[in-house]
Amino acid sequence: MELYMSLAIGVLFTVGVYLILSKSLLRIILGTSFLTHGVHLLLLTMSRLKTGAAPLLGEKADAYVDPLPQALILTSIVISFGVTSFFFVLAYKAYQKLGTDDMEQLKGEDAHE
Amino acid sequence: MNFLHVAIMIPFLFAVMVPIFRKVLPRIHTGWLVLPAPAVLFAYLISLIPAEEAVSASLPWMPSLGVNFDVYADGLGLLFALLITAIGTLVILYSTFYLDRDKEKLGHFYVYLMLFMGAMLGLVLSDNLMVLYGFWELTSISSFLLIAFWQEREKSRYGAMKSMVITVFGGLAMFAGFLMLYAMTDTFSIRELIELAPTIMNEEMFLPAMLLVLLGAFTKSAQFPFHIWLPDAMEAPTPVSAYLHSATMVKAGIYLVARMSPVFSIGELWMWLVTGFGLFTLIYASFRAMKQIDLKAMLAFSTISQLGLIMSLLGLGSAASFYAGTDQAAFYSKATMAAIFHLVNHAIFKGALFMAAGIVDHETGTRDIRKLGGLMSVMPITFTVTMIGTFSMAGLPPFNGFLSKEMFFTSVLNIRDSDLLGEAVWGALIPLVAWVASVFTFVYSMLFVFRTFAGKRQPEKLKKQPHEAPLGMLLPPVALASLAIVFGLFPNLLSYTLIEPAMAAVHPSLLTPGQQFMVSIHLWHGFTPELFMTMGVAAVGILLFRLHGKTAALNAPLFERVSLNRSYDSGLKGLDRLSGALTKLYMTGSLRQYLIYIFVFLIAALGATLYGEGALLIDTTGYAEMSFYEAVIIFALILSTIAVPFATSRLMAIILTGVAGYMVSLFFVIFRAPDLALTQMIVETVSVALFLLCFYHLPKLKKEVVKLPLKLWNLLIAVGVGAVMTVVALSASGSPSFESISHYFLENSYTLAGGKNVVNVILVDFRGFDTMLEIVVLGIASLGIYALIRIKLKGDDEEAKLPA
Numbered sequence: 001m002e003l004y005m006s007l008a009i010g011v012l013f014t015v016g017v018y019l020i021l022s023k024s025l026l027r028i029i030l031g032t033s034f035l036t037h038g039v040h041l042l043l044l045t046m047s048r049l050k051t052g053a054a055p056l057l058g059e060k061a062d063a064y065v066d067p068l069p070q071a072l073i074l075t076s077i078v079i080s081f082g083v084t085s086f087f088f089v090l091a092y093k094a095y096q097k098l099g100t101d102d103m104e105q106l107k108g109e110d111a112h113e
Numbered sequence: 114m115n116f117l118h119v120a121i122m123i124p125f126l127f128a129v130m131v132p133i134f135r136k137v138l139p140r141i142h143t144g145w146l147v148l149p150a151p152a153v154l155f156a157y158l159i160s161l162i163p164a165e166e167a168v169s170a171s172l173p174w175m176p177s178l179g180v181n182f183d184v185y186a187d188g189l190g191l192l193f194a195l196l197i198t199a200i201g202t203l204v205i206l207y208s209t210f211y212l213d214r215d216k217e218k219l220g221h222f223y224v225y226l227m228l229f230m231g232a233m234l235g236l237v238l239s240d241n242l243m244v245l246y247g248f249w250e251l252t253s254i255s256s257f258l259l260i261a262f263w264q265e266r267e268k269s270r271y272g273a274m275k276s277m278v279i280t281v282f283g284g285l286a287m288f289a290g291f292l293m294l295y296a297m298t299d300t301f302s303i304r305e306l307i308e309l310a311p312t313i314m315n316e317e318m319f320l321p322a323m324l325l326v327l328l329g330a331f332t333k334s335a336q337f338p339f340h341i342w343l344p345d346a347m348e349a350p351t352p353v354s355a356y357l358h359s360a361t362m363v364k365a366g367i368y369l370v371a372r373m374s375p376v377f378s379i380g381e382l383w384m385w386l387v388t389g390f391g392l393f394t395l396i397y398a399s400f401r402a403m404k405q406i407d408l409k410a411m412l413a414f415s416t417i418s419q420l421g422l423i424m425s426l427l428g429l430g431s432a433a434s435f436y437a438g439t440d441q442a443a444f445y446s447k448a449t450m451a452a453i454f455h456l457v458n459h460a461i462f463k464g465a466l467f468m469a470a471g472i473v474d475h476e477t478g479t480r481d482i483r484k485l486g487g488l489m490s491v492m493p494i495t496f497t498v499t500m501i502g503t504f505s506m507a508g509l510p511p512f513n514g515f516l517s518k519e520m521f522f523t524s525v526l527n528i529r530d531s532d533l534l535g536e537a538v539w540g541a542l543i544p545l546v547a548w549v550a551s552v553f554t555f556v557y558s559m560l561f562v563f564r565t566f567a568g569k570r571q572p573e574k575l576k577k578q579p580h581e582a583p584l585g586m587l588l589p590p591v592a593l594a595s596l597a598i599v600f601g602l603f604p605n606l607l608s609y610t611l612i613e614p615a616m617a618a619v620h621p622s623l624l625t626p627g628q629q630f631m632v633s634i635h636l637w638h639g640f641t642p643e644l645f646m647t648m649g650v651a652a653v654g655i656l657l658f659r660l661h662g663k664t665a666a667l668n669a670p671l672f673e674r675v676s677l678n679r680s681y682d683s684g685l686k687g688l689d690r691l692s693g694a695l696t697k698l699y700m701t702g703s704l705r706q707y708l709i710y711i712f713v714f715l716i717a718a719l720g721a722t723l724y725g726e727g728a729l730l731i732d733t734t735g736y737a738e739m740s741f742y743e744a745v746i747i748f749a750l751i752l753s754t755i756a757v758p759f760a761t762s763r764l765m766a767i768i769l770t771g772v773a774g775y776m777v778s779l780f781f782v783i784f785r786a787p788d789l790a791l792t793q794m795i796v797e798t799v800s801v802a803l804f805l806l807c808f809y810h811l812p813k814l815k816k817e818v819v820k821l822p823l824k825l826w827n828l829l830i831a832v833g834v835g836a837v838m839t840v841v842a843l844s845a846s847g848s849p850s851f852e853s854i855s856h857y858f859l860e861n862s863y864t865l866a867g868g869k870n871v872v873n874v875i876l877v878d879f880r881g882f883d884t885m886l887e888i889v890v891l892g893i894a895s896l897g898i899y900a901l902i903r904i905k906l907k908g909d910d911e912e913a914k915l916p917a
Contacts, residue, residue: 001736001737001738001739001743002736002737002842002843002846003736003843004739004743004744004747005747005842006839006842006843006846007751007839008747008750008751009838009839009842010835010836010838010839010842011750011751011754011755011835012750012754012773012835013831013834013835013838013839014831014832014834014835014836015754015755015757015758015831015835016831017712017830017831017834017835018758018827018828018831019757019758020708021705021708021709021712021827021830021831022705022758022827023705026763026766027758027766030757030766030767030770033770033774033800034754034757034770034773037773037774037777038838040777040793041777041780042838042841042842044780044781044784044786045842045846046842046845046846047853048737048846049737049784051737052785053785054785054786054787055785055859055870055871055872056787056869056870056871057859057862057863057869057870057871058869064785064859064871065784065785065786066853066855067855067858067859067871067872067875068853068854068855068858068875070786070788070789070872071872071875071876071880071883073786073789074788074789074792074872074876075876075883075884075887077789077792077793077796078792078796078887078890078891079887079890079891081796081799081800081891082890082891082893082894082895083890083894084800085799085800085803085894085898086894086897086898086901088803088804088807089807089897089898089901089902090901091807092807093901093902103703103704103705104703104705106704107701107702107703107704
């Protein structure tokens with residue numbers, strides 16, 4: 001399973017990077033959310049998959065999966081949500097003010113000359 | 114703490130007080146108020162001369178680093194310190210008459226000058242290399258400020274900048290050399306270094322240290338090819354030129370060479386480099402000096418050539434260290450004696466000449482020798498001073514320059530006997546170069562005095578009606594000129610007091626305890642080859658002087674096309690342009706480009722490390738089984754992910770992203786993470802909702818019109834990152850790891866924290882700080898969003914209407 005998960009992570013990263021390298025701001029934001037998914041799954045995969053029950057002590061299982069990465073991922077989900085929504089509004093505002101979402105047009109025209 | 118420390122600090126103290134003087138006593142020329150500083154210091158330093166033992170004292174500064182403010186006044190340091198204070202006194206006296214009280218920014222001038230004087234005193238009296246370096250750079254800085262004193266002039270700024278660049282370059286090289294010396298000997302003390310010198314001779318860093326220290330000395334003392342800053346530094350006020358660029362700062366390099374000579378002269382290369390560069394500078398600069406038309410430029414090249422002369426003499430003198438203990442040592446060390454004697458002489462006559470040139474400039478309004486002439490009868494005193502100075506410079510009796518020139522000839526003749534010279538050719542070449550350079554020196558000296566003061570007067574070319582300068586302005590050059598005669602007639606005044614101790618400092622290894630050098634210089638020393646050489650110099654010199662002006666070869670500027678100045682300028686400009694072009698090349702402003710740098714670096718660094726460390730261990734044992742459901746979810750995730758770049762409508766892209774997010778939350782279900790699944794589900798829903806909310810305000814998702822190669826590049830980089838991350842994931846989950854710390858959380862979640870949901874207990878109890886700050890992040894994000902939406906900047910109104 002870890003092998004396939006790693007491949008899936010690779011695909012998530014590939015698509016994320018590909019989207020980030022594009023010109024449209026919307027695609028870039030979508031790209032960041034793919035990168036986020038990739039990182040979360042990577043965190044989960046690296047702690048070994050399916051080694052026991054969910055970390056709820058009420059289950060009375062012999063073994064539980066590692067709860068620490070889950071706590072880390074939970075924190076990360078919330079943070080990336082905050083950042084993504086901020087980006088989103090920023091893109092919206094930038095479009096409102098500048099009238100474009102093309103990164104090539106958004107770059108400054110040689111301000112230092 | 115010693116009075117020597119106080120002595121070094123006195124000029125700095127005066128520098129601080131100058132603004133107060135300006136405020137409290139604005140009617141009095143500030144020069145009068147700072148004049149006591151060098152005068153008192155000079156008197157104090159004179160009192161140190163008879164002492165048998167050199168004065169030394171230590172003051173801890175950074176003892177843990179071996180950097181202490183150690184002062185040491187041996188013969189060499191004292192000689193320089195006396196020059197600095199004596200000429201400093203005269204220069205300040207001169208400047209009180211030279212600079213106008215109301216028109217010039219006197220406060221600035223004297224602050225800089227006092228800073229410089231203190232730095233120079235500190236330089237020559239320090240025993241600690243780091244302290245020496247500190248003072249060294251302070252001289253560079255204060256000299257920079259002084260050269261650009263009239264900073265509204267373009268040329269002043271150019272000259273100051275140039276001298277700064279070159280001398281600081283050399284200073285940094287010297288600093289590196291000092292650090293190497295420290296690495297070898299573990300001490301910054303010069304005295305200890307000299308004792309340890311034989312032990313480091315064969316070390317690897319000995320040679321680089323020597324070259325770097327020499328680089329520092331050569332740049333400061335304007336040796337070829339680093340001399341180019343000195344003629345441009347002539348834009349400084351004349352008192353500055355007289356003080357810094359003839360008597361003191363340019364001799365800092367000489368001081369360094371003399372001071373470090375006992376350390377480095379055990380290597381033969383030292384002698385060759387110092388002598389070689391010195392002789393070449395001597396002949397080159399004396400030739401160039403003949404071609405100058407500006408009085409100060411002439412003096413600048415003359416200074417360069419005389420510095421070359423002193424440098425070469427120091428090099429020749431260092432040959433003595435190969436013959437320590439024999440009679441030959443005394444024979445070769447005569448060159449050192451000549452160097453020290455000429456050092457004093459040069460400071461005297463060059464100071465006088467600069468001051469005279471300043472007077473001519475001040476009283477006629479020009480320094481161009483083509484416009485000057487016939488001033489002899491108008492300015493008799495200045496003429497006399499100039500004549501004494503130039504005759505001394507040319508090496509004519511009975512002035513002091515004659516004696517040092519004779520000793521110079523003796524030294525170059527002596528060196529022929531040395532078996533250090535592999536071939537006889539070199540032995541013959543050195544005296545020849547010296548002789549030809551002396552002829553050139555003779556010619557420009559005569560040009561200097563006779564073009565200015567003899568011949569026809571050209572009043573129509575002058576801005577002012579020339580007349581003799583005020584007495585106060587004449588006093589310092591007259592004093593210096595008198596010294597030139599006094600030391601010419603009674604040279605032994607100097608020999609016991611100054612030259613012998615200074616020689617002892619340069620050649621410590623040649624003396625047994627209690628012994629001292631016996632120096633006696635006589636004006637008349639019999640019919641020697643040197644005397645005939647001098648006669649030859651005078652004869653050929655007079656001939657050349659007559660021909661000068663008629664022969665283009667002597668007159669026309671040399672190397673019109675290739676000049677060092679031009680290559681310096683174009684070098685700087687080229688560097689400027691190059692760095693500009695380089696920056697433009699990669700700082701394009703395009704976000705995509707920067708991201709590409711980052712990703713490519715990531716791929717390269719991670720890939721190389723993984724490959725190099727052999728980290729790719731795919732060990733499938735312990736991997737979980739894959740069930741049918743999981744295969745379906747993975748398939749769905751990959752499919753929806755890959756579809757996003759191909760989506761043509763933005764709605765499609767958003768929905769596909771949402772699908773991928775939900776698949777991730779399904780994974781969380783399968784991998785036994787209920788809290789994650791819940792959160793992911795909610796966050797994904799809200800995100801998609803947010804996407805859709807802004808959806809209407811965002812532009813239509815245009816089909817990316819990107820050229821195919823660009824697309825392929827993006828794809829290549831993306832696949833590269835993906836592949837690297839896959840490999841990282843595989844090797845991270847496949848490599849043997851130590852046990853997780855999570856059993857602690859599992860065991861104690863209920864007993865310590867009273868919760869059965871371990872993830873939640875970790876979030877709010879074991880690792881509550883993370884959660885608190887994550888709440889802060891959310892808070893900031895929401896405040897930021899609120900601010901972004903509500904904020905109305907100037908000009909917002911008209912632009913807000915743009916997207917309908």
